Amino acid sequence: MSDISDLDNLFEDVLKQTVGEEDAPDFSDLFSEDSSQDTSTKPGTTFKKMETVLGEPRPVFTQTYYQDLLTGEGDISKRVHQLLGAFLKATDPQDRSVHRGRLVPGVWDLYRSIAGKVSTRQFPEPKKMLLRFAILLPTAISPEQRKLISQIPDKNTSGEPIFYQDEWLKEVSYGRVTPSATDETKTPSKNQVRQINAQLEKARGRFEAQTQLLQNLTEEIKAHEGSLMDSARRITYHDSLPGHDAIIQPYTEPQRASFSEINSLLRQLSNLNRKLGIAQNEFISIQEQLAVLEEQEGDDSAQATADAKASEEEMNTLRQMAKLCVGRQGNHFPILYKQYYHGSIRDTGTREQVLNTIAEVEYLDPGLFLRTFKQQTNRIVPNIILIPCYGDYGICWEPFERFNRATSRGRLAIPMYPKDLRTAVIAALGDLRWQVAKEKAQHYWMEEGLTGWYYQWFSDNKLKGDVKDQFIxxxxxxxxxxxxxxxxxxxxxxxIFWRYMPFPQEVRDVLKNRGFVYAELAKKDMNRSMSDGY
Known part of the structure; x- marks a missing residue:
């Protein structure tokens, strides 16, 4: 066995012929092993489950809670107070239903009024609790429920884009996120902060996409270098001439075949190196642009003024989201009430519970948040808004923003008080899956890809209703x-699902032993891989 370094001159000649002397990479760069390389899971590639879902109780339900909530809301507060009193005092079911119907629009008007003040410096805790948990009157829920809600963590420690309703309204008010799109035509925003933040969001998206490109190129180069090292090791092994240990045998046929393989690998490495250089230059340019925008954001944020009208209009959109989550036949009462809410913390859509549920779903559907643009695949988690309503299903309001399909986050709405939280979250993610696949196929959505195959099955079986609802x-x-x-x-x-939304390999390996159906699907996977797909 001879040492790899003995072949230094041979590979240097091959390198010069392949990529030119000036571009030839250093031999040690190709064959030295980096012991410091981290092989652990890349950060930010999946949700990390939250271990703590409840904290210590906070003193949020004071004796003046109701008074502090209604103070400063003018005639709306008086109207809501009268309507709430009439609803709670009514004993006849028919009268109670009438007062309930009158109370609902009044409470939504109160929501809108409070939403306009969400970014004021002195924003009372009761007003925040109304926007966040729909608690108008503390005594409308049980002492156990009050204690449970007071233990829900106030701050977002996960770093994921999951917002309570008051947090989302504040983001919209300061222009850090764009208002949710509606069918109504809106006048262009003249808010300088909003424009800078829109540019900043696009720049961050480009930065993340370019970072992913560099990571992909790095992994590809590492893989080629590994193959090159394997080929080098193969040709450095020699049998000795019988009876003469110091004399080696000539290269074998497989070893000679490695010469052309090495030549091809070096040529590919040269091409990848050129792409890496171009991508790094673009990365530096994007990084500089991002730094300028972040500096502008820092300068303007100190002078930024909240746009009360924007948060009020966004509250109207959140009301529409709540209606969609609840559905036509659901409970549209916009107040948390003990007769309608019987869930424990497991059934409550807190930030931590929703994040943990999404983490479980993403494990089973690894491609859930992956989006491909210009042949680069990035993981883009949508903005998730927690709506304090009694809906049973979450929704995808938009898969991505209208003018930024490449890197924008899109928006999901998750009801906080459903019958089954896991089902509500899965429904929203299924809605996202459908809309992204439909937008990807564009006007061929009934013919191609996931939506095309599913629509053909839906039509062939003459099923009634909305095809998207059936898919969800x-x-x-x-x-x-x-x-x-x-x-x-x-x-x-x-x-269709097995092919276009496959479970992770470890789950498929388990399922193929659970029955003939899954074994056949696994066999089809093997046939496709052998035929290089179709």
Whole structure:
């Protein structure tokens, strides 16, 4: 066995022929092993579960809670107080229903009024609790429920874009996020801070995409270098001439084949090195642009004034989100009330509970937040707004922003008081899956990809209703039942989901031993990989 360094001159000649003497990489760069390379999971690639979902109780429900909440709201507060009193005092079910119907629009007017003040310096805690948890009157919920809500952590320690309603309104008010799109035509915003933040969001998206490109190129170069090292090791092994240990045998046929393989690898490394240089130059340019925008943001944030009208209009949009979460036949009462809310912390859509549920779903659907643009795939988590309502299903308000499809986050709305939180979250993610796939296929959405195959199955079976709603229901079964080996979907639907939204490999390996159906799907995967896909 001879040392790899003996072949220094040979590879240097090959390098000069392949990429030119001036571009030839250093031999030690190609073959030295980096012992410091981190092989652990890359940070930020998946949600990290929150271990602490409740903290110490906070003194939020004071004796003056109700008074402090209504103070400063003018005639709206008087009207809500009268309507609430009439609703609570009514004993006849028919009268109670009438007063309930009158109270609902009044409370929404109160929401809108308070939303306009969400960014004021002295924003009382009761007003925040109304926007965040829909608590108008503390005695409308039980002492146990008050204690539970007072233990919910106030701050976002996860760093993920999951917002309570008051936090989201504040972001919109200061222009840090754009208002949610509606069908109504809006006048262009003249808010300088909002414009800078829009540019900053796009720049950050480009920065993240370029970072991912550099990481991909780095991984590709490392893989080629590994193959090059393997080929080098193969040709450095020699058998000795029988009876003469100091004399080696000539290269074998497989070893000679490695010469052309090494030549090809070096040529590919040269091309990758050129792409890496171009990408790094662009990365530096984007980084400089991002630094300038962040500096402008810092300068303007001190002078930034909250846009009360923007937060009021956003409150109207959040009301529409709540209606969609609840549905036509659901409970649209906009106040947390003990007769309607019987859930524990596991059934409450707090930030921590929603994050942990999404983490479980993303594990089963690894491509959930992946978006490909210009042949680069990035993980883009949407903004998630927690709506204090009794809806049973979350929704995807928009898969991405209208004028920034490449890197914008999009928006999901999750109800905080559903019958089953996991189902509500899965529904929102299924809605996101459908809308992203539909936008990707554009006007061919009924013919191509995930939506095309599913629509053909929906049409062939002459099913009634909205195809998206049916998809969401099937996605819920896919994540909650099929991932455990319980067969609930139609055979054709399972085939489509298995191919376009596959479980991680370890889950598929378990499922293929759970029945003939999954074994056949695993066999199809193997046939596709052998035929290089189709």
């Amino acid at each position: 229901q099937d996605y819920i079964l896919w994540i909650s039942k099929e991932s455990e080996g319980t067969q609930k979907l139609a055979r054709e639907t399972r085939d």
